Amino acid sequence: MELSGALIVLGLLLLLLAVVLAMFWSRQTTLSRRVGSFSCGLRPDTSSDRPWTTGIAHYTSSRLVWWRVLSLSPRPAAAWSRDELTLVERVPLGEVDERGRQMLLVRCVHGSDAFQVLMSAPACAGLVSWLESGPRPVGRVI
Structure with missing residues (x-):
């Protein structure tokens, strides 16, 4: 039970990290490609x-x-x-x-x-x- 809870928390943290990195990449791409x-x-x-x-x-x-x-x-x-x-x-x-x-x-x-x-x-x-x-x-x- 403890292992599955730890894996869920780890998965949520990785998902949060992926979302933040995607937002950062999207912002940088949008700003740098503007005329x-x-x-x-x-x-x-x-x-x-x-x-x-x-x-x-x-x-x-x-x-x-x-x-x-x-x-x-x-x-x-x-x-x-x-x-x-x-x-x-x-x-x-x-x-x-x-x-x-x-x-x-x-x-x-x-x-x-x-x-x-x-x-x-x-x-x-x-x-x-x-x-x-x-x-x-x-x-x-x-």
């Missing part, structure tokens, strides 16, 4: 010694939204309005990503919030194009 999505790292600009938080960013018509990779949340962890987002500096790094593309450190400001984004050069070009194509005041991209 306008790119992988990037994020950290506050004030603390360059903090580690990068890996995520997936996505352009919408009026916002740039960012989701953590290691999360099951259906909501983005951060969002920035296109009207208030300013790219302050782009610094080429001596690193390449898994596809061999050059990595850039991009310093951004949104209102009083300053942060850094680590992204590939093509992703940065897409971000700049997205910012410049919107109805914005001139001179917000440096």
